[in-house]
Amino acid sequence: MCGIIGIISREPVAGRLIDALKRLEYRGYDSAGVATLENGRLTRRRAEGKLSNLAKLVETQPLEGTIGIGHTRWATHGVPNVTNAHPHATKRLAVVHNGIIENYRELRAELEADGARFETQTDTETVAHLVTRELDRGASPKDAVEASLKRLEGAFSLAFVFDGDEELLIGARRGSPLAVGEGEGEMFLGSDGIALSPFTDSIRYLEEGDFAVLEHGRITIYDEHGAEVTRPIKRSGGKSFYVDKGNYRHFMQKEIYEQPEVLSHTLSSFVDMTTGATRLPKGQAIDFSKVRRIALSACGTGFYAALVGRYYFERYARIPCDLDVASEFRYRESPLSDVDLALFVSQSGETADTLASLRYAKAEGLKTAAIVNVVESTIAREADLVFPTLAGPEIGVASTKAFTCQLMALAALAIRAGVDRGVISGDEETEFTRILAEAPRLANEAIRLEGAIEALARKMATRRHALFLGRGFSYPLALEGALKLKEISYIHAEGYAAGELKHGPIALIDETMPVVVVAPHDRSFEKTASNVQEVAARGGEIILFTDVKGASSGIVDGAEIIAVPEMPEILTPIVYAVPLQLLAYHTAIQMGTDVDQPRNLAKSVTVE
Incomplete structure (x- = not known):
């Protein structure tokens, strides 16, 4: 989540730009x-590594301008170095950017044919040249x-x-958050209220597709159709550091909406978007190719992620996988002689059962990954x-x-594993990574179904x-959807493999x-x-989550249908999770429960 x-x-x-960026280091x-x-x-100062490096650079090479932009970058396209650091500039403008421009290669080729000369490997520089061409x-x-x-x-x-x-x-946003604020004779723009809170407690959050024109004494906001609109002012909590809800009713809703952005940053750890090649995080x-079998283990939602991971590894890398709830893994005493990797999934990294399982695997001599x-x-x-998942x-x-x-x-690791094992060719790898790069946009389109989902709730x-x-x-999505509903609405819900319907449910x-x-309209x-x-x-x-093709199939009369965009099968667990989260969220609101802190539950379960 760049800042x-x-x-x-x-x-x-x-x-002040650097001070605000420090508040976005999280x-x-x-x-x-900057x-x-x-x-x-236009004058720029950029540095690789920590903000302290940028601060030292600005101390030795001061900037005196009274208008400016700043950015902390998590590399997606292009290695992390000074050349690829933001802001990116042409003779006409400078730009900073969060997210992924999916069609940057096509745009870059078009712009190069028009005479644009690129200096970086980034998708962001394409935006700079695109706007510059319009200005020219x-x-x-x-x-x-x-x-x-x-x-x-x-x-x-x-x-x-x-x-x-x-x-x-x-400033402009589509899928990634952006806020604007007004002070005494000053105007501000930032990724969230945290960056702006030292300067103003009068903040407007741009809505999907908005762009804002900030001038001295005036902020004008336009919607995605170019019509001038008004967005409500939100009063921030003051000058101190805090993780705030912004203009969202609950943290859960805010975190659902952050998914397009954080998915892009997680992907960037595993894929070089410039070449389309998968990679492992640094170090x-x-x-x-030397892994015969993987043992997967986790708790709660992490277990359902691991279940998807088993499908990924077995289908795309042809590696057999075992899967256990972490609270059962070490007690089952399964023979581990042919297991070459034990992989554990945890949000907090402190889950007691998962930690105990990891220690058991290490004691058995297994290589462990988290x-x-x-x-x-x-x-x-x-x-x-x-x-790391980089969800923030x-x-x-x-x-x-x-x-x-x-x-x-898990998807990116499975593709990397398939390449290592010769199951996935170089061309197939490039196609898979291109597909994975579509996840942020598709998740954003799923979020835009919120109104229809709220009605179902x-x-x-x-x-x-x-x-x-x-x-x-x-x-696994059925299991996770049921878990979300019962966690926050307290409605009893159970997830089943559809083929098990006749066997009891x-x-x-x-x-x-x-x-x-x-x-989704897939092989099943x-x-x-x-x-x-x-x-x-x-x-x-019946409430049916499917795609446009599935919705038009006439599957049953009278079903309530939420139609998400069509997509390759590898993306369906990622994208379909979003409307299921929204269904649980809005149902909980209707029930009047404490959405962010449901009864009897803790964020990190640190006891067995």
């Missing part, structure tokens, strides 16, 4: 930079940005300053290999963004029980039993459709 900050002032801004980064206008001319054609900065946004595919937030104009700052090395969200945690410290702080007890980032990490809140069904990759079906079916769709018909024949209330 963005922008300031228009009458005083030099470089020091988001993770590997380089940083750009200001001095006497109308005579467009105003506002019109140039608006026209360019229509060409971009992906999930992103952007901030621009323009050479020769010390009165103008433009973590394993040759999967997928964790907290790299300073005990599990991360004790594992031989650490694969997750405050809501019910896991959302940590889960989908775990899935992204009003009905769900009147029920006391629910069944969730799925096949293949959708089976069908006895529960009547007109009072909602049945949530996760069924027709079989799942038969199960849906069995539910319908018994008067069950």
Whole structure:
């Protein structure tokens, strides 16, 4: 989760840009930079590594500009170095960017054909040249940005300053958060309220597709259609550091909405987006061609992520996998002679049962690896290999963004394993990584279904029980969807493999039993459709999460259908998790429960 900050002032801004970036360090980064206008001319300072390196550089090479932008970068496209660090610039502008521009290769080729000369490996530089071309054609900065946004595919937030104009700052968002704030004679722009809270307690959060034009004394916000709109002012909690909810009702909702951004950063740890090649995070090395068997273990939502991981490793890398709930792993005393890797999944990295299982595996002489969200945690410290998920702080007890980032990490690891084992060719690897890069955009499109899902939740809140069904990759999603619903709404819910319906659960079906079916139009769709018909024949209330093709198949009359975009099968667990989270969230709101801190539950279970 890179950090963005922008300031228009009458005083030099470089020091405050760096101070604001320090408040965004929790988001993770590997380089940083600022750009200001001095006497109308763009000037940049960039540094690899920690913000202290940038601060020292600015001390020795001061910037006096009164307008500027700053950025902490977590590398996606291009290695982490000064050349690839933000802000990126042309003769006309400088830009900072969070997210992934999916179609940057096509745009870059088009711009190079028009004479643009690129200096970096990043997707961000494509945006700089795209807007510059519009400016060179005579467009105003506002019109140039608006026209360019229509060409971009992906999930992103952007901030621009323009050479020769010390009165103008433009920001835009699609899938990645961005806020604007107003002070006394000053205007501010940032990734979230944390960055802006030292400067102002008057903050507006841009909504999906918005772009904002900031000038001295004025902020004008436009929606995705170019119409001027008003966004409500939110009062922040003051000048101290805190992780705030922004304009969201609960942390859980905020964390659902952060998924497009954090998915892109997790992916960047495992994929060089410039070449399309998979890679392991720095300092973590394993040759999967020597792995005969993997033992997977986790608790709760992490266990369901590991279940998806088993599907990934077995299908795409052809590595057999064992899977255990961590609280059972060490007590089962399974023979581990042919297990070459024990892989543990945990959000906190402190889960007692998972930690005990890791220690048991180490005692048995196994190589251990951990997928964790907290790299300073005990599990991360004790594992031989650490694969961070980069989801950022997750405050809501019910896991959302940590889960989908775990899935992204597992998918990328499985592709890496397939390459090591010769199961996946170089061309296939490139295609898989291109597909994985679509996840942030598709997750964002799933979030935009929130209104329809909220309407379904009003009905769900009147029920006391629910069944969730799925096949293949959708089976773990059925389990996770049921868990989310019961965790925060306290409605009893159970997830089943759809093929198990006739082996018991069908006895529960009547007109009072909602049945949530996760069924993308994949290789299992027709079989799942038969199960849906069995539910319908018994008067069950059906809620179907499928894609456009599945929705048009006429699977059953009277079903409530949420149609997400079509996508390759490897992405379905990641993307379909989002509407299931929203269903649980809005049902809980209707029930009046404490969404962020549900009864009897803790974020990190540190006792057995």
